[in-house]
Amino acid sequence: MASDKTETTFQTVRRHLRNGYIILSERGVVALYGAAMRELAKIVDSPVGAFLAPKDIFRDGPELVRTQGLRVAIGAVLRQIAAEHDPPLGKSRNPVNAAARALAIRYHYTYELLKPDGVAPSRRPVNDVDYALETPFAFKPKPQFNGPIAAVIHVFYPEVLPLILDKLTNIPCGVDLFLSSDSEEKTARVSADTANWAKGSVEIRLFPNRGRDIGAKFVGFRDIYDRYAIFLHLHTKRSPHGGEPLARWRDYLIDNLFGSPEIAASNLSLFDDPRLGIVFPQHLFELRGVLNWGYDYDLARGLMRRMGVSIDKNLVLEFPSGSMFWGRSAAIKPLLEIGLEYSDFPEERGQIDGTLAHAIERCVLMAAESAGFEWLKVVRRDLYPMQRTVLPVGRPADILQHRLKVYQPCLASVDIELPPFARLVKETRPIPVYPSRSARPRLNLIVPTINPKQTFGGVATALDLFRKIADSLGEDFDRRIIVTDAEIESAAYANFPGFVPAPFAASVDELQHAIVDASEREGGRLDLRDSDLFIATAWWTAEFSLAFESERRRFFGGRRPFVYVIQDDEPNFYGWSSKFVMAEATYRHPEDTIAVINSEELFDVMTAKHSFRAAFCLPYQTNEKVASMLRPTPKERIILVYGRPAVMRNAFELICASLCRWQQRDPIRASRWRIVFLGEEFEAALVYPVQNAVIGGKATLEGYADHLNRSSVGISLMVSPHPSYPPLEMAEAGLLTIANDFAGKRLGNRCGDIMSLDRLDISSLADAIESAVEKMEPLIGKPSARGTLHSPQTGRYPPGDPQEIAKLVRLSAGLSTEKA
Numbered sequence: 049m050a051s052d053k054t055e056t057t058f059q060t061v062r063r064h065l066r067n068g069y070i071i072l073s074e075r076g077v078v079a080l081y082g083a084a085m086r087e088l089a090k091i092v093d094s095p096v097g098a099f100l101a102p103k104d105i106f107r108d109g110p111e112l113v114r115t116q117g118l119r120v121a122i123g124a125v126l127r128q129i130a131a132e133h134d135p136p137l138g139k140s141r142n143p144v145n146a147a148a149r150a151l152a153i154r155y156h157y158t159y160e161l162l163k164p165d166g167v168a169p170s171r172r173p174v175n176d177v178d179y180a181l182e183t184p185f186a187f188k189p190k191p192q193f194n195g196p197i198a199a200v201i202h203v204f205y206p207e208v209l210p211l212i213l214d215k216l217t218n219i220p221c222g223v224d225l226f227l228s229s230d231s232e233e234k235t236a237r238v239s240a241d242t243a244n245w246a247k248g249s250v251e252i253r254l255f256p257n258r259g260r261d262i263g264a265k266f267v268g269f270r271d272i273y274d275r276y277a278i279f280l281h282l283h284t285k286r287s288p289h290g291g292e293p294l295a296r297w298r299d300y301l302i303d304n305l306f307g308s309p310e311i312a313a314s315n316l317s318l319f320d321d322p323r324l325g326i327v328f329p330q331h332l333f334e335l336r337g338v339l340n341w342g343y344d345y346d347l348a349r350g351l352m353r354r355m356g357v358s359i360d361k362n363l364v365l366e367f368p369s370g371s372m373f374w375g376r377s378a379a380i381k382p383l384l385e386i387g388l389e390y391s392d393f394p395e396e397r398g399q400i401d402g403t404l405a406h407a408i409e410r411c412v413l414m415a416a417e418s419a420g421f422e423w424l425k426v427v428r429r430d431l432y433p434m435q436r437t438v439l440p441v442g443r444p445a446d447i448l449q450h451r452l453k454v455y456q457p458c459l460a461s462v463d464i465e466l467p468p469f470a471r472l473v474k475e476t477r478p479i480p481v482y483p484s485r486s487a488r489p490r491l492n493l494i495v496p497t498i499n500p501k502q503t504f505g506g507v508a509t510a511l512d513l514f515r516k517i518a519d520s521l522g523e524d525f526d527r528r529i530i531v532t533d534a535e536i537e538s539a540a541y542a543n544f545p546g547f548v549p550a551p552f553a554a555s556v557d558e559l560q561h562a563i564v565d566a567s568e569r570e571g572g573r574l575d576l577r578d579s580d581l582f583i584a585t586a587w588w589t590a591e592f593s594l595a596f597e598s599e600r601r602r603f604f605g606g607r608r609p610f611v612y613v614i615q616d617d618e619p620n621f622y623g624w625s626s627k628f629v630m631a632e633a634t635y636r637h638p639e640d641t642i643a644v645i646n647s648e649e650l651f652d653v654m655t656a657k658h659s660f661r662a663a664f665c666l667p668y669q670t671n672e673k674v675a676s677m678l679r680p681t682p683k684e685r686i687i688l689v690y691g692r693p694a695v696m697r698n699a700f701e702l703i704c705a706s707l708c709r710w711q712q713r714d715p716i717r718a719s720r721w722r723i724v725f726l727g728e729e730f731e732a733a734l735v736y737p738v739q740n741a742v743i744g745g746k747a748t749l750e751g752y753a754d755h756l757n758r759s760s761v762g763i764s765l766m767v768s769p770h771p772s773y774p775p776l777e778m779a780e781a782g783l784l785t786i787a788n789d790f791a792g793k794r795l796g797n798r799c800g801d802i803m804s805l806d807r808l809d810i811s812s813l814a815d816a817i818e819s820a821v822e823k824m825e826p827l828i829g830k831p832s833a834r835g836t837l838h839s840p841q842t843g844r845y846p847p848g849d850p851q852e853i854a855k856l857v858r859l860s861a862g863l864s865t866e867k868a
Contacts, residue, residue: 086130093123102128111158116468142535142565145572148553152571153177153456155364157463168345170365171462178437179453180330180425181318184310185441189317195221196248197316198276198377200269201283202261203229206237208284208298215302216280217247218312223280224248226272228264230257259393261285261371262405266380267388273377278319280305282372297332301372304329304427315374315426318447323485325379325421326413328368333433335369341410343402348410355382357418362463364456366423367410379416383408417459420605422483424454448485452554457483460599464569473627475533475588479566481596482554482573483603489579489861490526491518494589497534498563500543501729501746505773506615509646509666510585513613513850517583520854526560530574532589536565578604579861583611587618587631594637608860609639609661611853614654615646616770621697642856644848646770648840653769653792662856665845668776668837677753678781680831683760683824684722687817688783690764690774691725693734698727699765699788699808700734706813707738714818721821724755727774756781760824760832763817765808769793775802782832784820786813801835 064087072080102125112121141149157171172178199216203209206229216223225242227250229235235254242250255268261283273279285298305328306312315327331339341348345361352359393404413423429438439450456462462480470477475496493514495507503511511529518527529547541549541563550562552572566574580600584590593610601607612634619632635641635658643660645651651665687707693700711718722740729745747755762778762785775787779799787795789806796804803816 082130085126089123089126089130092126093119120468142568144536144549144565145552145568148551148572149570151453151553153453153462154571155462157362159362167343168341168361170340171362172339172365173456175336175434176437177453178330178434179439179450180427180432180437181447181450181454182429182438182440183304183314183426184308184428185314185317187441187443188310189313189444191220191313191317192320193221193278193316195219195278196224196276197221198226198272198279199223200226200265200272200279200281201228202264203227203234203238203284204260205284205286206234206241208286209238209241212282212284212302213241213245215306218306218309219247219280220309220313220316222248224276225250226253226269227251228253228255228268230255256390257396258390259403259405260396262408263390263393266383266408267390270384270388273380273384276377278316279375279377280373281375285370285372297335297370300332300431301329301370303431305372305374307428311428314441318424318426319374319376321447323420323422324424325376325416325419326368326373326423327375328373328423328425329370330425330427330432330438331369339365339369341365342406344407344410347402347404347407351383351386351404351407351411352414352418354386355415355418357382357414357459359414359459362461364458364460364462365410366413366456366458368412369409371409373412375416376421379419379421380412382415382419383411414458417457418602420603422451422455422457424451448556452482452556457603459602462573473630475586476591476630477569478595479530479532479569479592480573481576481599484557484575484577484580486526486557486575486577487579488526488560488577489521489524489863490528490577490581491521491857492528492530492580492582493585494530494532494582494592495585496532496589498529498531498543499534499537499540502534504727504746506646507585509615510583510613513644513666513848514583516850517611517854517857520851521857523560527562528559529563530592531563531565531567532592533567535567536563576600576603578606581608581610581857581860583613584634585613585615587634590634591630594634594640597640606862607640609642609856611642611644611857612660613644613646613666614650616650616697616768617653620768642853642860644853648845649793650770651845663846664848664853666848667839667845668771668773670777670780670837671749671773673749674753674756674777675780677750677757678834679757680833681757682829683782683827683832684758685720685828686755686759687721687723687761687763687821688755688759688778689723689725689762690727690772691730691735692727693730694728697767699767702808702810702813703763703765704735704738705810706817707741709810709814710817710821711739713814714821717821717825724759726752726755756783759783760828761817761820762786766790767808771795771798776837779835780837782835784824786816786820797838797840799835799837 068080071083109121112124154174154177155171156174158169160169163169201212225245227238229238235252238252253268255264265281305315318324318327341361349359416423427438429435432438439453441447460481461478464478464480466474466477493510495510497507518525544563547561547563548559550559550564552564552566554573555575557575564574566572576596576599582593582596584593590612597608597610619628622628638659639661641660643663644666645654645663646666647668648665655663689703690698691700691703692698707723722742723738724742724744726744726747730743732743735741756778760783762783764772764775764778765788766772769790769792771793775785775795778785779801784801786803788808789804794804795802803820805812805816
């Protein structure tokens with residue numbers, strides 16, 4: 049059998065020399081060097097895996113060595129060199145994504161559980177890509193909000209209060225003061241200092257010395273937020289534990305929040321955006337090295353659980369360090385509603401970390417996000433040393449554009465790491481998302497590839513269905529194709545006129561027809577709209593659909609199903625394995641799944657095993673273009689084989705072994721018959737010792753029709769419930785076709801010219817081949833009649849009418865069932 053044949057050293061050398069000559073003659077010496085690096089990577093590590101640019105060895109190399117080993121690190125460098133010098137053989141880089149790669153947000157992170165001192169490490173953006181809006185803006189904003197706001201101020205150090213009151217006069221609207229302290233003496237001083245406050249009302253409360261400013265804001269004054277849309281959280285900060293480096297921290301926070309009338313107006317105007325919940329200063333630069341979970345992670349996790357949110361330390365940690373910020377009352381509602389009391393806070397002992405107050409500080413932004421709000425950071429350019437990260441705001445439109453860099457959601461995963469244990473399930477490598485502001489509904493197709501040479505029946509069917517559903521929805525629905533596995537080749541874009549190649553990056557998301565290459569995950573994010581709906585085409589794309597919907601629900605609320613184009617019983621592709629259970633799990637979301645099942649046989653099998661919100665059947669239909677090219681043609685001694693070594697359910701090895709056995713026992717007759725393998729390109733050596741074999745690869749439709757016209761016998765196996773299109777197409781073209789039965793599948797019932805085997809082994813298949821050849825011998829040279837296919841009982845199967853599916857999609861998006 050071909051699969052048992054081992055390549056000799058001589059054959060290996062000859063193959064490499066032949067391939068090298070082809071690369072040299074077609075792509076030049078530079079490409080040859082890249083290809084050599086790729087071969088070396090195979091020897092050192094593997095042909096696929098991590099990539100590491102030589103220029104980044106000192107930055108990222110030690111971490112890669114520590115987490116995955118030296119061989120992987122060396123292989124990563126070699127693969128990167130191969131990619132740069134010979135993209136077709138290395139890791140190609142789609143130029144459409146060049147901008148996304150250049151602007152990617154990078155993170156400091158370790159999977160270590162705890163640091164030696166017991167601190168839980170955090171994921172944080174590296175300094176040179178941690179952005180903030182420059183305040184004040186370069187134009188004069190006119191905030192729509194005219195007040196009053198609630199300024200909630202905890203006054204532990206009364207001598208600092210006059211400074212804060214003076215700066216609060218910069219705010220361009222009314223400011224009602226809510227002040228607190230921990231002693232009668234201090235509250236008396238506060239009362240005196242605020243006696244002449246002219247911008248609004250004043251209320252002073254005495255609270256126990258627990259929880260510091262956090263306890264006062266979220267427990268003591270919990271009752272006031274229903275009366276105010278916007279608030280400002282402040283306190284008379286001193287940070288005596290920080291020494292000289294933190295001496296300016298309080299002034300830094302105040303100056304960035306409301307240090308001048310222009311700054312106050314700029315920051316307040318940001319709340320003209322109803323989705324904005326929190327505005328806080330960029331971190332004091334001296335603090336950047338200690339922005340972590342500290343000893344607060346367990347407390348923070350418990351708090352978020354009480355808000356109904358699950359977190360892990362792999363998420364991005366962002367928070368208003370120093371606990372001073374502008375806010376929208378609705379954004380902190382989750383924190384206000386969990387019933388915190390002063391007794392929950394420890395007694396004051398001068399703690400600098402590890403208290404409930406420190407944990408709440410780290411939860412503020414996550415709480416806001418869980419309520420559907422976003423946040424932004426601001427900073428005065430002259431107060432922050434990393435000038436490139438301070439984004440100037442020259443006009444209102446700049447805010448929306450800069451948001452893409454500044455706002456990096458805390459609750460959205462950005463981890464795209466593919467650890468060694470996950471290489472066998474690399475299809476499921478996460479795709480990070482980013483909340484879009486576009487209100488237009490959009491239909492999305494998630495598909496492994498759109499490259500012509502990789503587009504087989506299943507992908508072609510999904511693309512056709514997507515087009516028909518989108519046409520039924522009309523132009524008020526945008527369209528997007530998301531490619532997850534194979535980098536999009538330039539030729540593929542040409543097959544989608546009207547679609548624009550869109551970078552895999554957060555954007556203002558205005559394209560109406562877009563194609564996104566998400567095969568290269570590094571640095572990218574997928575725009576996710578409130579009205580995005582998804583069509584999945586394979587089990588891992590269904591997993592993505594479920595993940596995207598989960599993120600969409602968290603960003604925007606509501607619950608929507610996805611369309612699952614089920615083209616086979618996919619778990620059985622993998623045996624009893626991780627992939628089996630992962631694939632099978634995608635069928636276990638009955639309320640979330642609109643199933644569109646390809647073929648009547650598969651519909652029976654899948655609906656017997658699983659429940660769906662709705663289920664439609666896509667009956668087999670002859671490819672119209674192929675059918676139009678079928679002609680009464682004299683038959684030749686050709687056995688047409690659907691041969692795809694890469695697809696195990698097509699039983700390529702079994703077909704080759706059976707052909708070999710037939711040829712060896714009937715050599716004289718077999719010598720007169722040619723065997724043509726169609727389906728995909730592969731090395732001719734794989735079919736050895738089968739004789740008279742021709743590898744036709746993936747034929748064009750014209751070439752396929754020509755083979756169908758001239759061939760006499762067809763072989764196409766599918767070890768699954770799906771009937772597969774090739775055996776039906778062969779039979780319809782008049783070939784005596786050998787196929788196989790399976791649970792729920794009897795192809796002989798569809799056509800009398802199909803020899804459907806109920807037992808599939810080498811002997812049975814070889815016997816069938818010999819029988820078919822013998823039956824067709826008298827017909828060689830004569831045109832044959834078209835075969836007649838019989839459909840199963842159509843009344844049992846809800847037809848996959850694109851218009852009916854489109855109606856469900858519209859309802860899912862909360863829209864009228866009539867297109868605009």
